[in-house]
Amino acid sequence: MLKRGPAVVVAAFLVTGSAHAARCGGDFHTFITSFSSEAQAAGVSPAVISEALAGLTQDPATLAFDRRQRYTFNKSFEQYVATRVGPGRINGGRAMLQRHAALLARIEQRFGVPRQILVAIWGLETDFGRGDMGKLPVIRTLATLAHDCRRSELFQAELLAALKIVQRGDLPLRDLIGAGAGEIGQTQFLPSSYIKYGVDFDGDGRVDLRHSVPDVLASTANLLHTNGFEMGGGYGEGSANFDAMREWNHAVIYRKTIGYFADQLVGR
DSSP, rough: OGGOOOGGGGGGOOOOTTTTTTOOOOOOOHHHHHHHHHHHHHTTOOOHHHHHTTTTOOOOOHHHHHHHHSSSSSHHHHHHHHOOOOOHHHHHHHHHHTTHHHHHHHHHHHHHHHHHHHHHHHHHHHTTTTTTOOEEHHHHHHHHHHHHHSSHHHHHHHHHHHHHHHHTTTOOOOEEEEEETTTTTTTOOOOOHHHHOOOOSSSSSSSSSTTTHHHHHHHHHHHHHHHHOOOOOOOHHHSSSHHHGGGOOEEEEHHHHHHHHHHHHOOO
């Protein structure tokens, strides 16, 4: 989770790369040319490929940032939760529960995920959409990481998914802005999860996880529901719902923090 935690959101490291992935390393322009051919073979239009990839350059800051990441927690649960869930964030979350009560009720009915879990995730990720969603061009970030040979197939798959977000009309290229590993929107979906779990819940014909609160919360609920989260069950460590949240984040401490925050929101 970059600045907000140690594990990249929604377990994106499980993505399987293309069997015909472009060769990593070497000349960046040659890599982009090869990847462009793979993207067109996967159904992305030449117009979208040209718009997104023409003239693209590597981002050295992205590589430097990636090298510094450590995907493990160095704090106890008590230490970590004290930095993430304070009175201000709890009060903000309770205000969001009231403001979006009708929307959250509809999402609960459709997906079977309790509202406090969704608001807790929303608050932890981007302070209910009011905080930092990232300021980096997603295509450049992912192309840089895809060219690097450390996790090339993973990030080639994410780069292809990002192009599909543009092709579907969910976000224009100018709005495809995100965090240091390509996470997008108010609950920080990687592009592959955007494609897999994204829901158009406001009915405007596109999935907008940057600006549409209905789409953001319903898509987050869809991810959890699809991975086995069930209404009415507990979500503490050891429960089936706690395990279902692993698709959101592998780290036990992070999932415990979601549950703790959710309980605080409803006065438990």
